[in-house]
Amino acid sequence: MTTPMRQLMANAIRFLSADAVEAAGSGHPGLPMGAADIATVLFTRFLTFDPTKPDWPDRDRFVFSAGHGSMLLYSLLYLLGYRDIGIDEIKRFRQLGSKTAGHPEYGHAAGIETTTGPLGQGAGNAVGMALAERILNARFGDDVVDHTTYALVGDGCLMEGISQEAISLAGHLKLSKLIFLWDDNGITIDGKVSLADSTDQLQRFEACGWQALSCDGQDHDAIAGAIETAKASERPTLIAARTTIGFGAPNKGGTEKAHGSPLGAEEIAAARKALDWPHPPFEVPSDILDQWRLAGLRSSARRKAWETRFAAVDAETRGEFERRMRGDLPSGFVQALHRFKRRMNEERPAVASRKASEMALEEINAIVLETIGGSADLAGSNNTRTSQMAAITAGDYSGRFVHYGIREHGMAAAMNGMALHGGIIPYSGTFLAFSDYCRPSLRLAALMGIRAIYVMTHDSIGLGEDGPTHQPVEQLAALRAIPNLLVFRPADPVETAECWQLALQNRAAPSILALSRQALPTLRLDEHDENRSARGAYEIDPASGEAKVTIYATGSEVEIAVEARAELERAGIPTRVVSVPSFELFRRQTAEYRRALTDDPSFKVAIEAGIRQGWDELIGRDGHFVGMNGFGASGPAPELYRHFGITAEAVVDAVMERLGGEDTPEDA
């Protein structure tokens, strides 16, 4: 009996993957071998894409949520003819500098739609991509945007809580063009799934508004039938494709031994025999490779048809779509923010920075039509919904505001998916304390370098009565710790607008705006268009002479710094105030600029209603810090500020003590 070509094509994935893992000495052969049939059916019969134009906007999206099985994806990209992944990259799997990292890394090679590995994240990304597709479809029509999002998920993805947030949101929004292919192999690292889980996943997905199907994940026609049914559904669909992990490995297949380690020479040899694959490692017979390369060209006609349709769209719409997909901001954006800043200069409102953010967003959202706002059930508190933003609902995706529900983690992962999809700038909010709930997704946004913007309000003990569970204390430090994440904490309406501008202009990094619950005065009265926040730190209030004291502060504490400065100046002590809206941007300034702000001989005090960690970078070990030493407390905000000693008086006292000549180490 000859093996059918489609089986040979799947076997090509199996052995490329197993051999690459073997060569690397580490990796996960089990998933690629088990899911090779699913992938072969999907990529050769359903997925719309074009390896020669991998960024074609209307391609289907394939999210490889079970990222540890990365060799499945790399094998596919190689076989299909994506230029970035030649056979040499397959051979260099998991080597330093290769495009074939241990887990798929967005940006390493075309065809990798998102970085995965931390389980469940891809599920959330896929929901965001599918939502982005519907939103853009509502704006640009079927001729321009009409594609399907597929995610390959594993048992681990479904056990992670984020998957619940993702699927219940997708079910609620009836994202019918979203299809999860679950590699249902019943095995995790520790052994059988049944060691730790007994969930009826089909029933669970149905409870969340999904269609749920199951099929033999080793049977090509069964898989194809399930995908056909999925595509016809008005709900998102889960396909539980029952597979054997490490399919083909006669001894380790079907067990956890195939999951996360090389099979070993003997077992691979046995698998070659079992599957009748006599070819040496990394060699795919030309007839099989040809079939794969043909499959790679399968949708090029569709791509060309799209191009024809797109060319027929009116020039303005076409330009708008192209601009959005490039990620460029519209003209007039900067001017609008200049006007806003000038208006703030005139009106000098005393509003919470979350309110100032809403005011700035009113201007931004009127011009930047690709922003999609949202909140994790705190719309009125986060002030993220502006007048332009109708809610997006199941079946009507023409709105611009997402009720993400009480799903901070799923929200952040979906925002990542929207940003990755392109054509949309997602922003959304929760309380800063609950940035902890989204942290794994924030980290991935930073690692991928994508533009997702998190509006994190109630950013200190200024939140007041809700108490320590809701009061961020360590979150600013913990967020600043994440590489390539811009953490902004603006002090007033002018800085808030500037930080929004920076967040929107920084395409290659996610941003957080930490915003106050409580009202803050307008402090920035300089009337010019320079974005001073772009410096990260700058002198917001100069000393009357050569500064003997420098007070650094962020956000709501800049007001305190300004008060303390006034008092010190009255006492004849020249004092300047440096506002620090962003540590990250300050680090990017020239050494000269930085030295001028931090290396002068003045006594240095920092004020932030959070912990000290990180501040020594500016004020040194000898600097004095006015902030928090531990968790907050429940009570009215002004009382809390006094209780924890975050006051102008405390600053003045510390300065007087130090300048008075007593040089006792403050924390002795």
Added chain:
Amino acid sequence: MTTPMRQLMANAIRFLSADAVEAAGSGHPGLPMGAADIATVLFTRFLTFDPTKPDWPDRDRFVFSAGHGSMLLYSLLYLLGYRDIGIDEIKRFRQLGSKTAGHPEYGHAAGIETTTGPLGQGAGNAVGMALAERILNARFGDDVVDHTTYALVGDGCLMEGISQEAISLAGHLKLSKLIFLWDDNGITIDGKVSLADSTDQLQRFEACGWQALSCDGQDHDAIAGAIETAKASERPTLIAARTTIGFGAPNKGGTEKAHGSPLGAEEIAAARKALDWPHPPFEVPSDILDQWRLAGLRSSARRKAWETRFAAVDAETRGEFERRMRGDLPSGFVQALHRFKRRMNEERPAVASRKASEMALEEINAIVLETIGGSADLAGSNNTRTSQMAAITAGDYSGRFVHYGIREHGMAAAMNGMALHGGIIPYSGTFLAFSDYCRPSLRLAALMGIRAIYVMTHDSIGLGEDGPTHQPVEQLAALRAIPNLLVFRPADPVETAECWQLALQNRAAPSILALSRQALPTLRLDEHDENRSARGAYEIDPASGEAKVTIYATGSEVEIAVEARAELERAGIPTRVVSVPSFELFRRQTAEYRRALTDDPSFKVAIEAGIRQGWDELIGRDGHFVGMNGFGASGPAPELYRHFGITAEAVVDAVMERLGGEDTPEDA
């Protein structure tokens, strides 16, 4: 028609709650008013507890997961006669220093079983408590441990992903004595639940192995009937109790306006009229209060019967139970670790610190029988399962190891619940990078000051090929930022044992042990019993003369520091090495001790395969840091260390450059 007493009792909760919120000027009246009937039925007819002995070990546990409705709990505690909550505390709701914080804070008053507010956490805590109950029941029998865990959960708890992890674990383990009372009011902050969610929660819970019931949550008999059915089940049970948020408030009831703000004088007056409650704020008529106080005494006979049964238990078992519930460690524990350290001194193994941790745990678990180990599906990688530990399975809770599944967040929340229950010291593991997934629960453990121990392995780029998604870079800094969390990063088997000792002995703080994937030499060859790691930082390798250089390092990088020191000493530069297993414990040392380690004139270098943030506290702005500036990469670990310049050579070069007289700012 006269109002039945049980209705009056519920109304007492309603008005205490609404009036307290009104007096505070903030808070959440809607939940207490809506769920007052559920609470009345539960506390007057089912819950076994004793306000005069609130810590009675075999009491039922009540977890108030929807913590924003805290006034429900405070009202109950007051009405039932818990001494900590008098009417004055009710009047001081949400005021600084009161026991009645905005959200229930564990430790503020007896009867508050856990700190809640961040949604979904209580659901996870309750699963841990119910599991702890079964584990202790398996050890001590029905006469000593046999109680039920109830959790009141809200819509938000069920939307949070952590709830999925919690309920699927509970369903898998068939925790039949766990009952969730869902305040199914259909309202969240933004409006109707249907804005953001369409999940069929009953079906979802059934899919997870639960019994799912629904009832009219305003009908006392219906509620009671559902609880009866729940108690008879062999599965955990969800009771969807349909309620009206703000029940009794004629205009705001049933809407989001009752959720999170005071009702206002007018609406409260209208509610008084609607419910025929003419009494002034904070006054509960004596007949109603008497009935509540009687309800408070309802289970005192059961408590006494338990005491009689317990007194009849053999003295050794009784003593063991009491010791465990006090949280004391058994005798012989310290001696066993001393023996272990001496053996390490002799054998000098070169093992990964995760392996050293397993070796130490072999000794610990043989003596400290209350440890319950576990892993989030990385048992073999975290090395948390020792020879004594059989797996805990549905129906057989006599084991000591929990397969938590791929549920890091639910695991951490369940561990909190186990620690809160008492009688158990939970420890469990995942990769350090995935500490991000559990962060909200870690924070609550720290806020509550409970002893849960997290074994976080693969703690740096030393993880190698899995790449940046799995390589922690900022996690050490981010964890050190959490107040009252002890972060240990031991350098060798001796320090690992010491850190385990400290983690176990610190009852009032959670601990993390950050452990290496890669092998490390035994560096601590001093043969004495002092726990040097208890200092937080200490000189592990002295200089040959007055130190010109001090190298600080943690964990796997101490080996590099020792190498660099040897080379510098060979070059005639007296160099000492300071190992820093815990920043937090170092901060607790005397100023004199700290100064001796950080304030001498030597040139300071720190090595840690993470970011610099936090290190300036030890080395100052002028110190040199050898570590990471951004995310890691996929590749073999030794290559990564070279690639990122975390080598002895880099340390030596930096020292030579500085001591050579060139005084260029390193980061210019």
